[in-house]
Amino acid sequence: MGLDRGVALRISSPALEAMREELAADFRGLLSAQHQGGWAPHVTIQNKAEVDQARALLRDMQATFEPRPIEITGLQLIRYMEGDWEPVARWSFRGPRSFPRRRRN
Numbered sequence: 001m002g003l004d005r006g007v008a009l010r011i012s013s014p015a016l017e018a019m020r021e022e023l024a025a026d027f028r029g030l031l032s033a034q035h036q037g038g039w040a041p042h043v044t045i046q047n048k049a050e051v052d053q054a055r056a057l058l059r060d061m062q063a064t065f066e067p068r069p070i071e072i073t074g075l076q077l078i079r080y081m082e083g084d085w086e087p088v089a090r091w092s093f094r095g096p097r098s099f100p101r102r103r104r105n
Contacts, residue, residue, distance in 0.1 A: 002058045006047040016041055016072065
């Protein structure tokens with residue numbers, strides 16, 4: 001998928017989307033407006049490049065890229081601190097997970 005000044009690969013995973021929905025529900029009232037809205041899971045390949053460079057990479061990737069499965073092994077919490085990103089915690093999955101999990105009341 002093309003970004004204004006970069007390129008990203010969209011991730012299609014109902015299980016990942018279900019996990020995100022559950023986390024968003026658990027953090028209801030604490031999320032910023034940006035994170036309350038829609039969600040498009042992706043992996044950023046290029047960011048903040050010149051527009052021509054980004055468009056050229058997107059054309060090349062559209063011509064040659066073959067989608068394939070990926071494995072997500074855990075989650076990481078990172079805090080944005082006035083221009084810097086600060087790792088806070090990391091949770092590794094212990095094995096295959098089935099989603100969605102049971103909702104808490």
